[in-house]
Amino acid sequence: MPENLLAIDHGTQSVRALVFDPRGNLLHKVRVPIEPYYSTAPGLAEQDPEVFWNAVCQACQGLWAQGVDRSSLAAVALTTQRSTVLNLDRDGRPLRPAIHWLDQRRTEGVRPVGGLWGLAFRLAGASDTVAYLQAEAEANWIQKHQPEVWKATHKYVFLSGFLTHRLTGRFVDSVGCQVGYVPFDYKKQTWEAPWGWKWQAVPVDKSLLPDLAPVASTLGEITPQAAAATGLPAGLPLIAAAADKATEVLGAGCLEPHIACLSYGTTATINTTHRRYIEVIPLIPPYPAAAPGYYSFEIQIYRGYWMVTWFKQEFGLREERLAAERGVEPEVLFDDLVRAVPPGADGLVLQPYWSPGLRFPGPEARGAIIGFSDATTRAHIYRAILEGLAYALREGAERTERRAGVKIIELRVAGGGSQSEAAMQLTADVFGLPASRPHVYEASGLGAAIDAAVGAGVHPDFPTAIREMTRVRDTFEPDVRTHERYDELYYGVYKQMYRRLRPLYERMRGK
Numbered sequence: 016m017p018e019n020l021l022a023i024d025h026g027t028q029s030v031r032a033l034v035f036d037p038r039g040n041l042l043h044k045v046r047v048p049i050e051p052y053y054s055t056a057p058g059l060a061e062q063d064p065e066v067f068w069n070a071v072c073q074a075c076q077g078l079w080a081q082g083v084d085r086s087s088l089a090a091v092a093l094t095t096q097r098s099t100v101l102n103l104d105r106d107g108r109p110l111r112p113a114i115h116w117l118d119q120r121r122t123e124g125v126r127p128v129g130g131l132w133g134l135a136f137r138l139a140g141a142s143d144t145v146a147y148l149q150a151e152a153e154a155n156w157i158q159k160h161q162p163e164v165w166k167a168t169h170k171y172v173f174l175s176g177f178l179t180h181r182l183t184g185r186f187v188d189s190v191g192c193q194v195g196y197v198p199f200d201y202k203k204q205t206w207e208a209p210w211g212w213k214w215q216a217v218p219v220d221k222s223l224l225p226d227l228a229p230v231a232s233t234l235g236e237i238t239p240q241a242a243a244a245t246g247l248p249a250g251l252p253l254i255a256a257a258a259d260k261a262t263e264v265l266g267a268g269c270l271e272p273h274i275a276c277l278s279y280g281t282t283a284t285i286n287t288t289h290r291r292y293i294e295v296i297p298l299i300p301p302y303p304a305a306a307p308g309y310y311s312f313e314i315q316i317y318r319g320y321w322m323v324t325w326f327k328q329e330f331g332l333r334e335e336r337l338a339a340e341r342g343v344e345p346e347v348l349f350d351d352l353v354r355a356v357p358p359g360a361d362g363l364v365l366q367p368y369w370s371p372g373l374r375f376p377g378p379e380a381r382g383a384i385i386g387f388s389d390a391t392t393r394a395h396i397y398r399a400i401l402e403g404l405a406y407a408l409r410e411g412a413e414r415t416e417r418r419a420g421v422k423i424i425e426l427r428v429a430g431g432g433s434q435s436e437a438a439m440q441l442t443a444d445v446f447g448l449p450a451s452r453p454h455v456y457e458a459s460g461l462g463a464a465i466d467a468a469v470g471a472g473v474h475p476d477f478p479t480a481i482r483e484m485t486r487v488r489d490t491f492e493p494d495v496r497t498h499e500r501y502d503e504l505y506y507g508v509y510k511q512m513y514r515r516l517r518p519l520y521e522r523m524r525g526k
Contacts, residue, residue, distance in 0.1 A: 017089045022463035025095040032074035033460040039484030045077030058119035061112035075245040090471035092256040092463040098195035099174040105181045122156040125149040132212035152196035154339035183235025187226040191257025191303045231470040254470035257305035262462030265305035267427040268485035278431025283319020314411030318369040353393040353437035362386040365403030379520040405445035426450040429458040444497040451487035
């Protein structure tokens with residue numbers, strides 16, 4: 016009886032086709048790099064949807080080239096980057112380039128939400144937040160600037176919905192993938208009720224939206240056409256997973272609210288999984304988790320480990336050259352940079368808001384570094400970046416604890432940044448908590464495989480699947496004295512920075 020699981024993980028910079036066994040061991044992996052987006056004007060980020068689909072096909076075909084036995088597969092699941100949107104015609108063909116989640120276009124002059132909802136938002140002081148959401152909604156931009164595209168649109172979907180249609184021929188998507196500016200009720204995990212305010216904020220006819228299926232249910236079967244393109248067996252069930260952050264949390268084994276998952280990726284996040292619906296930040300809902308009936312409480316630092324990439328590009332040429340000479344990865348030498356400077360970076364403190372948040376900390380926020388001296392080096396700046404990200408995520412953890420009433424006692428760390436031992440130890444020290452890495456780097460793919468395992472009946476339920484398929488590789492324990500040093504800087508400097516600098520950020524806003 017087939018029992019292996021195929022996860023297709025469509026991230027920002029690559030597509031991975033991953034085969035796991037029922038114990039969560041990664042048996043086969045094919046990675047296909049992609050160009051995330053192109054830009055035709057400042058702030059725009061778009062991509063030809065065929066780039067996304069062709070990479071899926073190439074990744075799957077690579078598995079068969081490795082000798083993977085297709086008959087060993089019980090099911091396939093798909094997880095993708097969040098909030099990348101497409102307009103499709105009746106045959107599922109794209110009508111325009113996909114708008115990438117990193118796109119920064121805004122729509123000015125959108126009609127504000129009116130009636131009783133508008134009054135309620137004014138009384139609650141939330142009108143600006145709702146207006147911000149409307150300006151960010153890609154659907155509002157397309158309707159205003161490309162009405163002919165909107166008129167021809169049969170379905171308006173996320174990348175997950177587009178790829179699901181290509182694989183199954185059905186306009187259906189997982190509840191767990193609905194993260195973005197669409198009229199979705201995050202509490203009930205279905206489309207907004209007819210009287211809800213989101214239909215005013217983002218006026219999309221419900222007929223343009225795909226059908227929704229619960230996580231771990233069957234979305235459809237691989238069609239003969241998809242089988243010809245990908246090599247997947249026709250008739251193989253496609254099981255509903257969730258967006259990549261949610262599956263990463265599941266793959267890290269974080270189904271209990273006292274275990275937080277830190278994601279050190281392009282966007283750095285802290286997530287905890289709960290049964291209750293609570294808005295940790297008012298009007299910013301918890302997203303659907305990768306297990307049905309659960310919510311993922313998330314606080315994000317939008318340009319998180321992107322800042323590490325920025326540092327490498329702007330200041331890391333020396334390490335890049337040395338790494339090439341020694342035949343090692345550049346990250347090894349960047350870890351040496353961290354270790355060359357004491358905890359606290361000799362008083363250099365960074366606030367990592369290179370891109371502002373909606374409500375955390377606020378749309379006016381900017382990045383800041385304070386504490387320069389004549390002894391400051393590149394190594395100080397690099398360590399301050401890692402420490403600043405950890406401080407910001409710790410602040411998010413404290414906010415989550417207050418709102419949820421559950422103490423976080425353990426950390427799991429996933430994403431590219433988790434491969435740095437220096438970053439792992441620094442994280443444990445800043446939080447004062449043990450920080451562990453999942454047993455496989457591909458935590459997001461593993462989470463999708465867990466969804467496939469439950470949906471296909473390989474495991475009877477999520478607690479069993481998590482117990483059987485997840486475990487930690489190694490754990491970094493906090494150093495007491497280093498944690499005390501970080502506490503001094505966290506409370507004495509970092510948590511004071513935003514309040515002190517906010518008036519300056521307000522003056523700089525829009526300039």
